[in-house]
Amino acid sequence: MGRAIGVFDSGVGGLTVLRAIREKLPHEATVYLGDTARVPYGSKSPEVVARYSLNNARFLLQHDLKLLVVACNTATAHALPALQAALTVPVIGVVEPGAQVAAALTRNGRIGVIGTAGTIASGAYQRALEAAAPGATVFASACPLFVPLAEEGWTSGDLPRAVAERYLGALRGSVDTLVLGCTHYPLLRGAIAEVMGPGVTLVDSAQATAAAVAERLAASGDRETGGDPSHLLYVTDIPAQFPSIAEAFLGSRPEHVEQVDV
Amino acid sequence: MGRAIGVFDSGVGGLTVLRAIREKLPHEATVYLGDTARVPYGSKSPEVVARYSLNNARFLLQHDLKLLVVACNTATAHALPALQAALTVPVIGVVEPGAQVAAALTRNGRIGVIGTAGTIASGAYQRALEAAAPGATVFASACPLFVPLAEEGWTSGDLPRAVAERYLGALRGSVDTLVLGCTHYPLLRGAIAEVMGPGVTLVDSAQATAAAVAERLAASGDRETGGDPSHLLYVTDIPAQFPSIAEAFLGSRPEHVEQVDV
Numbered sequence: 001m002g003r004a005i006g007v008f009d010s011g012v013g014g015l016t017v018l019r020a021i022r023e024k025l026p027h028e029a030t031v032y033l034g035d036t037a038r039v040p041y042g043s044k045s046p047e048v049v050a051r052y053s054l055n056n057a058r059f060l061l062q063h064d065l066k067l068l069v070v071a072c073n074t075a076t077a078h079a080l081p082a083l084q085a086a087l088t089v090p091v092i093g094v095v096e097p098g099a100q101v102a103a104a105l106t107r108n109g110r111i112g113v114i115g116t117a118g119t120i121a122s123g124a125y126q127r128a129l130e131a132a133a134p135g136a137t138v139f140a141s142a143c144p145l146f147v148p149l150a151e152e153g154w155t156s157g158d159l160p161r162a163v164a165e166r167y168l169g170a171l172r173g174s175v176d177t178l179v180l181g182c183t184h185y186p187l188l189r190g191a192i193a194e195v196m197g198p199g200v201t202l203v204d205s206a207q208a209t210a211a212a213v214a215e216r217l218a219a220s221g222d223r224e225t226g227g228d229p230s231h232l233l234y235v236t237d238i239p240a241q242f243p244s245i246a247e248a249f250l251g252s253r254p255e256h257v258e259q260v261d262v
Numbered sequence: 263m264g265r266a267i268g269v270f271d272s273g274v275g276g277l278t279v280l281r282a283i284r285e286k287l288p289h290e291a292t293v294y295l296g297d298t299a300r301v302p303y304g305s306k307s308p309e310v311v312a313r314y315s316l317n318n319a320r321f322l323l324q325h326d327l328k329l330l331v332v333a334c335n336t337a338t339a340h341a342l343p344a345l346q347a348a349l350t351v352p353v354i355g356v357v358e359p360g361a362q363v364a365a366a367l368t369r370n371g372r373i374g375v376i377g378t379a380g381t382i383a384s385g386a387y388q389r390a391l392e393a394a395a396p397g398a399t400v401f402a403s404a405c406p407l408f409v410p411l412a413e414e415g416w417t418s419g420d421l422p423r424a425v426a427e428r429y430l431g432a433l434r435g436s437v438d439t440l441v442l443g444c445t446h447y448p449l450l451r452g453a454i455a456e457v458m459g460p461g462v463t464l465v466d467s468a469q470a471t472a473a474a475v476a477e478r479l480a481a482s483g484d485r486e487t488g489g490d491p492s493h494l495l496y497v498t499d500i501p502a503q504f505p506s507i508a509e510a511f512l513g514s515r516p517e518h519v520e521q522v523d524v
């Protein structure tokens with residue numbers, strides 16, 4: 001394989017980012033690492049998250065990478081500067097691209113962001129939004145049931161809509177733009193869109209990150225424009241439900257999955 | 263304070279066990295430790311869970327304990343024998359008492375058990391049920407949304423009932439007894455009972471554990487029969503929502519909460 005885009009996450013959620021990258025950049029080879037043995041990162045200390053992130057990056061750099069994507073909100077919040085300092089390849093996280101897109105799309109400067117309790121408590125999106133859209137009013141809300149809903153595959157019908165209504169009902173009238181600040185949430189996009197209504201623009205961090213990757217590669221002249229690339233998928237543990245969950249997140253059955261120690 | 267009952271859990275769930283113990287044994291002093299900084303244990307290796315469990319036990323043993331309760335299914339599955347071997351006080355876990363009660367109550371030998379994905383995958387309840395009720399047929403099912411539902415306080419109404427229907431609908435006709443094999447589930451007892459119907463007996467592990475503690479103290483002559491005991495509550499981290507969650511799990515506002523390193 002030629003030089004690849006490396007992507008890591010604490011688990012399966014980052015597969016939505018991988019999917020967006022593969023759709024946007026169909027000629028790029030990719031290598032993904034899901035640290036499923038140590039998931040979740042959200043409840044771990046910043047120091048531990050930074051150490052695990054460096055482990056993951058070093059594992060991926062055994063392949064010839066042109067760029068590394070941190071497809072995990074917690075790892076982006078706690079380890080992006082450390083990774084950028086330690087590595088010679090460009091490193092892109094998931095927080096800033098979503099914040100930039102939201103800042104560009106809002107009309108009234110009232111932006112919402114939803115994520116896990118850990119991501120919202122870290123304040124990473126709130127800071128990125130305030131930097132990208134100075135003077136904007138930011139509403140942040142944690143939605144703890146969305147991750148297990150997505151992992152169960154309960155993404156359409158009454159149940160996810162009822163959960164979304166409970167979390168988002170109060171936000172509906174307050175914002176014109178809502179950032180999906182968790183890699184699991186694209187699976188619930190339909191239910192979230194129904195509850196927020198047509199007046200609210202949803203910003204998918206995965207899509208925004210893929211766009212940022214495409215821009216970066218175009219700027220450095222590193223973008224592949226032809227060929228049928230290879231895609232490798234590594235995980236640190238293979239839970240029983242992994243194949244079906246991975247397929248739901250990736251949109252297709254993964255071609256190659258290997259369990260590794262990092 | 264006199265000799266107390268020590269209780270530890272990976273987080274807040276064990277407060278349902280503490281509550282059952284305090285209701286059943288109102289004259290006993292208690293000391294609780296919730297390892298909220300390192301929660302959840304379910305995604306950690308058995309070796310790490312055993313090490314953390316020994317840490318927790320040693321912290322509690324700085325108090326004068328008459329008995330230690332492991333109010334965490336994962337810690338019971340991975341560390342109970344190690345704790346019993348290492349400590350001189352009696353140690354009671356949450357798995358065996360629930361299995362014993364279910365074995366005594368089933369009429370047709372068809373017993374269900376529900377818990378987190380980690381507890382069900384560990385097989386601890388299945389083994390305990392097969393030992394307590396030889397020849398019984400055991401149905402085990404993981405219910406990942408129940409913990410976040412309980413922690414959100416969404417315990418009554420349409421939403422928990424719809425989630426319970428989705429998890430338990432298929433189990434309804436198969437069992438006459440169902441073990442609530444997770445310390446969070448007593449909060450959802452109403453929704454679970456409605457979905458399972460009046461023909462199914464629910465076994466609350468917290469109640470069963472409290473009964474086992476009472477029996478053990480009675481047998482050794484260590485039971486307090488009078489006095490107004492003190493109750494101490496320690497946690498390794500105090501998350502923002504801790505006071506309201508703790509109140510929901512404990513049934514009353516905790517008198518004393520202190521953050522400690524263990």
